[in-house]
Amino acid sequence: MSPPAVHVALSEGRSYAVHFEPLATAPMHLREAGVTGPRALVVTDETVGPLWLDALADALRADGWQVEATAVPAGEGSKSLGQLGALHDWALALGIDRATPVLALGGGVVGDLAGFAAATLLRGLPLVHLPTTTIAQVDSAIGGKTGINHATGKNLVGAFHQPLLVLADPATLGTLPDRAFQSGLAEAVKHALISDPALADRLDREWDALVGRDPDVVASVVRDAAAVKAAVVEADELEAGERAVLNFGHTFGHALEREAGYGTLTHGEAVAFGMRAALHLSASLRQGAVADGLGPFQAADRLVARVAPAPPALDPDRLTEAMATDKKRTAQGLRFVVLDTVGEPRLADDVPPAMVEAAWRFALESGA
Amino acid sequence: MSPPAVHVALSEGRSYAVHFEPLATAPMHLREAGVTGPRALVVTDETVGPLWLDALADALRADGWQVEATAVPAGEGSKSLGQLGALHDWALALGIDRATPVLALGGGVVGDLAGFAAATLLRGLPLVHLPTTTIAQVDSAIGGKTGINHATGKNLVGAFHQPLLVLADPATLGTLPDRAFQSGLAEAVKHALISDPALADRLDREWDALVGRDPDVVASVVRDAAAVKAAVVEADELEAGERAVLNFGHTFGHALEREAGYGTLTHGEAVAFGMRAALHLSASLRQGAVADGLGPFQAADRLVARVAPAPPALDPDRLTEAMATDKKRTAQGLRFVVLDTVGEPRLADDVPPAMVEAAWRFALESGA
Numbered sequence: 001m002s003p004p005a006v007h008v009a010l011s012e013g014r015s016y017a018v019h020f021e022p023l024a025t026a027p028m029h030l031r032e033a034g035v036t037g038p039r040a041l042v043v044t045d046e047t048v049g050p051l052w053l054d055a056l057a058d059a060l061r062a063d064g065w066q067v068e069a070t071a072v073p074a075g076e077g078s079k080s081l082g083q084l085g086a087l088h089d090w091a092l093a094l095g096i097d098r099a100t101p102v103l104a105l106g107g108g109v110v111g112d113l114a115g116f117a118a119a120t121l122l123r124g125l126p127l128v129h130l131p132t133t134t135i136a137q138v139d140s141a142i143g144g145k146t147g148i149n150h151a152t153g154k155n156l157v158g159a160f161h162q163p164l165l166v167l168a169d170p171a172t173l174g175t176l177p178d179r180a181f182q183s184g185l186a187e188a189v190k191h192a193l194i195s196d197p198a199l200a201d202r203l204d205r206e207w208d209a210l211v212g213r214d215p216d217v218v219a220s221v222v223r224d225a226a227a228v229k230a231a232v233v234e235a236d237e238l239e240a241g242e243r244a245v246l247n248f249g250h251t252f253g254h255a256l257e258r259e260a261g262y263g264t265l266t267h268g269e270a271v272a273f274g275m276r277a278a279l280h281l282s283a284s285l286r287q288g289a290v291a292d293g294l295g296p297f298q299a300a301d302r303l304v305a306r307v308a309p310a311p312p313a314l315d316p317d318r319l320t321e322a323m324a325t326d327k328k329r330t331a332q333g334l335r336f337v338v339l340d341t342v343g344e345p346r347l348a349d350d351v352p353p354a355m356v357e358a359a360w361r362f363a364l365e366s367g368a
Numbered sequence: 369m370s371p372p373a374v375h376v377a378l379s380e381g382r383s384y385a386v387h388f389e390p391l392a393t394a395p396m397h398l399r400e401a402g403v404t405g406p407r408a409l410v411v412t413d414e415t416v417g418p419l420w421l422d423a424l425a426d427a428l429r430a431d432g433w434q435v436e437a438t439a440v441p442a443g444e445g446s447k448s449l450g451q452l453g454a455l456h457d458w459a460l461a462l463g464i465d466r467a468t469p470v471l472a473l474g475g476g477v478v479g480d481l482a483g484f485a486a487a488t489l490l491r492g493l494p495l496v497h498l499p500t501t502t503i504a505q506v507d508s509a510i511g512g513k514t515g516i517n518h519a520t521g522k523n524l525v526g527a528f529h530q531p532l533l534v535l536a537d538p539a540t541l542g543t544l545p546d547r548a549f550q551s552g553l554a555e556a557v558k559h560a561l562i563s564d565p566a567l568a569d570r571l572d573r574e575w576d577a578l579v580g581r582d583p584d585v586v587a588s589v590v591r592d593a594a595a596v597k598a599a600v601v602e603a604d605e606l607e608a609g610e611r612a613v614l615n616f617g618h619t620f621g622h623a624l625e626r627e628a629g630y631g632t633l634t635h636g637e638a639v640a641f642g643m644r645a646a647l648h649l650s651a652s653l654r655q656g657a658v659a660d661g662l663g664p665f666q667a668a669d670r671l672v673a674r675v676a677p678a679p680p681a682l683d684p685d686r687l688t689e690a691m692a693t694d695k696k697r698t699a700q701g702l703r704f705v706v707l708d709t710v711g712e713p714r715l716a717d718d719v720p721p722a723m724v725e726a727a728w729r730f731a732l733e734s735g736a
Contacts, residue, residue: 012379081456085449092520120488123515123526124606147491152460158491159527238492 001216002170003223008142008230010162010237018142018166018230020223023056023130026103026167027063033165035101035126041091042069043114044105045078048132051175056105056130068094072113076262079113079148081157087117091125101126101164107133107180108140108267112158115146119161127163132172134184135268138191138225141166143233143243154254154262160238168226170219182211183268186249186307188221190275191228193300194248194337194345199224204303245345248337249275252363255322260312272308276301277363282338284355285348291358300342305366316360320353369584370538371591376510376598378530378605386510386534386598388591391424391498394471394535395431401533403469403494409459410437411482412473413446416500419543424473424498436462440481444630447481447516449525455485469494469532475501475548476508476635480526483514487529495531500540502552503636506559506593509534511601511611522622522630528606536594538587550579551636554617554675556589558643559596561668562616562705562713567592572671613713616705617643620731623690628680640676644669645731650706652723653716659726668710673734684728688721 006018019029040060044053049071057067070090072078091102102125104114111129118127129141147158173181185203192200202221203210209217229246236243253274257265265273279301283291294301323334334356336348374386387397408428412421417439425435438458440446459470470493472482479497486495497509515526541549553571560568570589571578577585597614604611621642625633633641647669651659662669691702702724704716 081449081453088449088518088525092518092524120515120525120527122524123513123528145491147488150456150460156460156490157456157488159488160491 003219006142006223006227006230008162009234014162016162016164016166018168018226020137020168020170020219022171023052023167023169024059026056026059026128026130027065029165029167030101030128033128035128035164036099037065039066039068039094039096039100040103041094041096041100041125042067042103042105043087043110043117044069044071045074045107045110046071047074048106048110048172052105052132052169052172056103072110074109076109076149076154078109079154081148083113084117084120084148087114088121091117091121096121096125098122098125101128103128103130104141105130105132107131107136111136111141112145112147112155115144115161115163116148116158119146119159124161127161129163129166131166131168133176134173134181134222135187136184137168137170137173137222138184139187139229139246141168142226142229144237145239153258162237168222170215170222173218173222174213174215179266181213182307183266183272185210186268186272186275186304188225189303189307190246190248190271191225193275193304193339193342194245195228195231195343196224197343199228200300200303200342204299207306244335244347245337248339248345249278251323251334251336252277252319252359255319256312256314259314259319259322265312268307269309272304273311273363275304276308276366277359278336278338279304280362281336281348281351281355281359282340284358285338285351286340290354296341297339300339308363311364311366314364316357316364319360320356323356371587374510374591374595374598376530377602382530384530384532384534386536386594388505388536388538388587390539391420391535391537392427394424394427394496394498395433397533397535398469398496401496403496403532404467405433407434407436407462407464407468408471409462409464409468409493410435410471410473411455411478411485412437412439413442413475413478414439415442416474416478416540420473420500420537420540424471440478442477444477444517444522446477447522449516451481452485452488452516455482456489459485459489464489464493466490466493469496471496471498472509473498473500475499475504479504479509480513480515480523483512483529483531484516484526487514487527492529495529497531497534497536499534499536501544502541502549502590503555504552505536505538505541505590506552507555507597507614509536510594510597512605513607521626530605536590538583538590541586541590542581542583547634549581550675551634551640553578554636554640554643554672556593557671557675558614558616558639559593561643561672561707561710562613563596563599563711564592565711567596568668568671568710572667575674612703612715613705616707616713617646619691619702619704620645620687620727623687624680624682627682627687627690633680636675637677640672641679641731643672644676644734645727646704646706647672648730649704649716649719649723649727650708652726653706653719654708658722664709665707668707676731679732679734682732684725684732687728688724691724
């Protein structure tokens with residue numbers, strides 16, 4: 001039994017569905033979404049392609065589609081202007097038109113890169129996300145953010161380009177390595193903490209079944225975590241305000257990712273440490289002084305700690321400085337997402353530096 | 369006396385104004401448009417910069433802005449992925465945030481390139497167009513199209529990104545070379561023919577004053593031609609349908625531009641020849657057979673001929689073939705914009721090839 005689809009309603013009557021069904025159902029869902037052929041461009045990577053491209057391409061071809069596929073190298077390195085240009089070259093040499101859809105089959109890197117290519121080819125091609133990682137299914141495939149990295153930081157070049165359809169096949173999570181699967185759960189935990197206390201409780205209770213990859217538990221948790229993302233995106237399509245709550249753990253996490261060196265920590269792991277710091281900061285702000293414990297956020301931190309491995313050896317001062325180049329900073333200073341309580345996030349500006357440093361120290365010095 | 373502003377109303381209550389006033393009024397209009405500083409990124413080119421950058425930058429600095437400016441080489445060659453990357457590098461090294469506006473000071477190339485940089489930096493920075501050529505003031509600065517060229521064709525990579533403000537200073541047209549000024553009038557003629565018969569009459573009547581650069585006549589004609597563009601954009605922000613009428617002359621013109629070699633003809637000249645061909649095709653379609661004259665479109669053709677210099681020596685057959693790679697083609701074949709009568713454009717698909725070839729022959733073999 002597939003869990004029910006999640007629907008994302010945007011402005012001006014636009015909307016799209018997120019289905020949690022096998023890749024073989026792609027032709028049916030493309031038809032429902034009004035995506036027409038006969039040609040489809042599939043972008044995947046060299047890890048996911050060998051595992052899942054045939055299942056997708058066979059189903060499409062059986063339905064009359066002409067499938068053109070390309071695989072980029074796996075990993076963040078592909079989110080580059082050079083790789084974007086290579087996708088432009090590939091697609092334009094095929095003689096596409098404005099109705100030709102781009103299907104992004106893979107994790108966050110493929111989704112961001114192929115999504116940005118779709119956003120920029122002929123000023124916008126139809127985009128379909130076929131996320132194959134936990135993090136992509138619960139987070140990055142929903143919401144229309146696309147982009148590449150820049151020497152000065154991640155995701156600094158990109159565009160908003162909403163998909164017409166997301167088809168997240170839970171079976172693809174079965175081929176993920178343990179580390180990728182588990183660290184991707186960090187975003188599910190994040191969604192639970194900012195918006196769905198019941199999901200937080202379920203995650204805590206069903207953790208063993210989840211990491212044991214019980215198919216029904218995985219599909220159901222991923223679906224509910226994706227629903228949180230969808231609801232936030234609906235309220236703030238272009239990240240004008242409310243959507244900022246999705247950055248819970250990210251102001252800390254991005255700095256950590258950069259300072260540890262990209263590839264040292266997974267994005268999910270960096271966000272997990274970031275959330276531990278953000279929970280400590282939440283406790284400090286609640287009591288109006290640097291907290292020496294987590295107060296009401298202890299249970300939340302136990303959940304987050306499940307996805308945070310041994311902390312990297314980094315200097316809290318240096319990390320505080322690194323955050324200053326994060327793009328979420330405003331003219332007024334750094335902006336953090338903190339919790340008033342689980343399920344109730346808010347933005348905090350002008351946070352005392354002592355609280356930020358204490359939060360870093362907590363996240364980096366507490367064992368998991 | 370400046371002519372009245374043109375207003376462009378978009379979906380969801382978004383709108384922007386097109387002012388025809390001196391560059392020195394930029395600070396006032398930025399304030400009205402809600403564009404805040406203190407830092408502004410000005411992108412111009414090596415031709416326009418020496419002429420007009422000081423006037424703009426001085427006015428901005430006097431109003432408290434911190435102005436960062438860069439000049440790209442003049443000409444189509446700057447609409448490249450490499451130049452886009454260079455602008456990303458420049459802007460991101462300055463430590464911009466999402467409120468930092470990009471001001472595009474120049475013609476269509478600068479507007480398209482800087483606009484695309486604004487569209488893609490931090491997933492979208494506020495964009496202000498300060499068009500300094502006829503073609504940019506009546507056409508390209510209005511409507512949100514941004515982009516770069518690709519080896520396989522012009523404008524094949526880009527995004528829709530609407531400006532928050534357009535400030536078109538009529539005085540900047542005074543420094544244009546004659547050829548650029550006059551060929552830019554081709555787009556004004558196009559707007560008159562597709563939507564404003566009264567403007568077509570005025571263009572015919574006041575042509576000498578216009579090309580003599582009578583300031584009041586220039587400002588008033590540019591303003592009314594820009595108003596046509598604004599009305600079409602309002603009706604079809606993302607070029608889903610109606611906006612296609614702006615491509616009158618362009619299916620032919622793009623093929624001509626490509627075959628003649630970019631830079632041989634100006635875009636305006638190519639569009640002028642394209643309009644002559646499109647008028648002939650309109651006459652053919654009206655009578656249901658290849659026309660041997662222009663019928664009711666003779667007066668229109670006389671007006672178009674004013675902006676079409678001696679035709680290039682190109683083979684009509686080869687041009688017909690070149691059109692097949694134009695991005696406006698649909699799966700059904702080439703799509704042309706034709707006139708039922710002046711002011712009443714429509715789309716024509718499945719046009720008999722004999723009519724297309726006859727149209728090419730007319731445009732290339734008639735003297736101006």
